[in-house]
Amino acid sequence: MSFEDAIAAQVERCYQHAENQLKRPFPRPSISFAMRGQAAGAAHLQHNRLRFNPVLAAQNQQAFIDQVVPHEVCHLLAWQLYGKVKPHGREWQALMVNLFAVRPDTRHQFDVSAVAPRTFSYRCNCRLHQLTIRRHNKILRGQAEYRCRLCQSPLQSALS
Template identity: 50%
Template sequence: MVNDADKKALISRSEKFFILAECFFDRAFKRPAYLFNQRGKSAGSAHLQLNLIKYHPILFKQNSADFFAQVVPHEVAHLVAYQYYGKVRPHGKEWQFVMQNIFNCPADTTHSLNISDVIGRQFAYQCDCTTHQLTIRRHNKILKGLKYRCQKCQGELKIKGL
């Protein structure tokens, strides 16, 4: 889905942020492997112990400017924070420091990209206060006996219409 030119552009942009971190911390950072097969709603993911970054090919194609501005530095910051500070909270103060003070980017923990083309089938569930849209994965877990509760009202989620 992502052509070679796009892959090179994403890796090149990632490299820019690694260089910024190296200049700031005055040390080298090991470069990750890159995969372009992220699935679901996530635009990207950083696998710390594997030193791997995955990018979502469909979301990249539809939002390349946002990817270069926000998703790439977000994922690189995870690896930089892990390699420099060790095991820390995923979007904790160390990651935020890298994003804001080194990469000069907002430390947004989630993206606001349109995910309608990658969301998959949704199932309506009801609690005591609202309706929730659950993925097929969560729906299937409920069918197997797992129970989910609303974070707001703590009511158990029940499939809507039953």
């Protein structure tokens, strides 16, 4: 069974458990593994959709099953039960604890080095800066110039 299949099966188990405990049906979400970046997952409330990061999921399969899936499912359940509430507010926390017996952590602790954005070194008069590829490319194309917030000098590529 692939990790995508295992996560989808866990989503279904979470929904079945919620329906048994709360005595009401819930529409099943669509599931996507197209998430990039350092976030583990996301719940799109109005679209009833869950997105998961395939790189972090593959590297942390059991933690995704035990923590990330219930976390994201609880966002959708809170929306369907209570409407617009704080994303990690008391309603969401109560669902995490009472339904799934999972500590309501708001952030994961996964190693994100495999998904960390590539950065480029730039220097000013006082220190070294790490710029994202987007900012680096804007500088190369002459579309932007960035300055240090401390010394106000323009940033120059550290490679030149």
